[in-house]
Amino acid sequence: MNILDTLGKLAAESGFAGFLAAGGWKNLIMIAIACVLLYLGIVKKFEPLLLVGIAFGCLLTNLPGAGMYHLDMWDAYVAGTSYTTAAGEVIEHLSFTDIIHEGGLLDIFYIGVKAGVYPSLIFMGVGAMTDFGPLLAYPKSLLLGAAAQLGVFVAFFGAILLGFTGPEAASIGIIGGADGPTALLLTAMLAPQLLGPIAISAYSYMALIPMIQPPIMKLMTTPAMRQVKMEQRREVSKTEKIIFPIAVSAFVILLLPSTAPLIGCLMFGNLLRECGVTDRLSDTAQNALMNIVTIFLATSVGATMVAERFLSLNTIKIIVLGLVAFAISTAGGLIGGRIMYRTSGGKINPLIGSAGVSAVPMAARVSQDVGRKYNKTNYLLMHAMGPNVAGVIGSAIAAGFLLSVFGG
């Protein structure tokens, strides 16, 4: 045995050699990006539950030779073309079973994203954590949840103008819904090649809501409007809260069947919370299940941040369009708020409109904070929770529409 040859072979096969191969420098950049995201998640606490997992998935997928995620395999799966395995076997039409046999660990995790399982389960947890009481007490706040979807469609149109395909533009636009699971589900279905940049864009802007929204809120409202104190709403009965998820599921799914996974899971989670006889299941959906799914979802989304796909002009366009979508959605909600302020004779504080973007409860907290800045006795949080949870339904309807148009 020639020791030098053996050492040379080991060096050539190591991951370090991969950095010196053609395009290997891109992996180094992606590893640096992963470290920045880890810093933002751990030190700056920007959506840490997701960002840490996404960043670590990104790190793992960009280590040459690790083979945990195979971009070419997923491209073949999506396109329905043949795939040649490492052993030289040609598979004509890849199935999830083939991916389990031939793929790496993150490929297996990613099946849950591609099948739409993780976002739906996250929605179940969100439903179990959400109190729809404020919305039921003031149903008109649903309109603010619809108004705040403006950014989705403006960003969609902007993406078309920038040369993206219809399904890609739809996936980019949904960032404006400020709803992570919805954005991931739609993107996994319509434009899986953009999953990494869209996830990063959506979750980064959701974390930055306290910085993005207040200037727009100040720009679009007068000091007098911001000081409006809203009246206490009626108490909502337990029966109402139980009937609500059942009625919404049946109604919205019948209206837009493509919303079934999201709305079905959201409302099922909420029913577990409200019915009063499934406390253990509600607790599991809110905590254990949510945490487990978050781990799988975050790492597998991070795994899609492969250097050759992520480092492109399209990523920059997506990040810019995402910001536009968020800003316009906030403005749309505020326009709705101003209209309600006028029609109610000044009883509605338009600041609650910005909570129509569905980042729950962050957007409602921002309404509360800005409101209190102008009137120390103002307490807008519960009033803003109505549009906030309405935004979740609104973004699910928007996603359902885009899925039915571009889903084929």
Next chain:
Amino acid sequence: MGVSETLLHPGVTTGALVAVLGYGVVFFGICLLLIVVTVMGKVMMNSQKKAAAKAETVPAAPEPAPAAPVEKPKAKGTAGELKLYDTDPRDAALIMAITAHKLGKPINELRFRSIKEVKEK
């Protein structure tokens, strides 16, 4: 079934049309939902008012026969509406039982809105 070429690479007109239609569909869906929720709320409030009115008339009804006593209506607010602040549910149950005993009234005739631990400063 794939997406048509028009939708795969939409022009400015098709893109604008889809955007306007989409926003309209969201509003349409939400408006219909608003109607459903409003109607549901009205029905619930009416039934609650009727139930409350019925409950108020029950004490005025004639005394039932001793062999088949009519169960008294439960006091309002006993269906899990009690709010606890820094209070253990077990302690809350004890507090409610002691209060009922001291007042000499059945616990279902009392309405506890919230129990809060007052911490010494």
